[in-house]
Amino acid sequence: MIAKTPTPPYYAVIFSSVRTSVVDGYVEMAERMLELAQQQKGFLGAESARNNLGITVSYWQNLESIANWKKNIEHQMAQCYGREKWYSAYKTRIALVERDYGFGDVTD
């Protein structure tokens, strides 16, 4: 659900994607990548939703933790295969969260 992130500043990686019709292995990959991301140093949380467009936002302590996750070999293989099979287009945006506010039971 809504990620319980610490007080800013921290980083967000916004991954917006459009899928191909290839389903083979996609769900397994997505689950494995989330599991693997959660084990990385500096990982703070993730949120995901998909209709025609998919948006996954992962939250990280700093740029170093994002760079390390990008270099993870299993993640790199998934990225490569993703470009070849699962995604027709994607865009990744690295953003410094400066401020946040909320409502409801996610508001710390």
Next chain:
Amino acid sequence: MIAKTPTPPYYAVIFSSVRTSVVDGYVEMAERMLELAQQQKGFLGAESARNNLGITVSYWQNLESIANWKKNIEHQMAQCYGREKWYSAYKTRIALVERDYGFGDVTD
């Protein structure tokens, strides 16, 4: 689909939300807010997806354009009504996009 944003830096507003079961007026409000946002100075684009969790990311030129959009009276009424009716929880994160890269036909 994936928003065609300019070269960074620019700002992202990440709005993550959990809906109540109230459907009355929700779709109309969401469409109206997108239409209205698109008319604001500094609006660069938006992306949206929802399953159990909804994620809408809107992109803006600078903090001033975000502040002006937040103050828009029609937007403020929607936020108020949203807390009362449509959302059980939400979180808004204001983030400076420092870098982006992509693949496929959204890559400018």
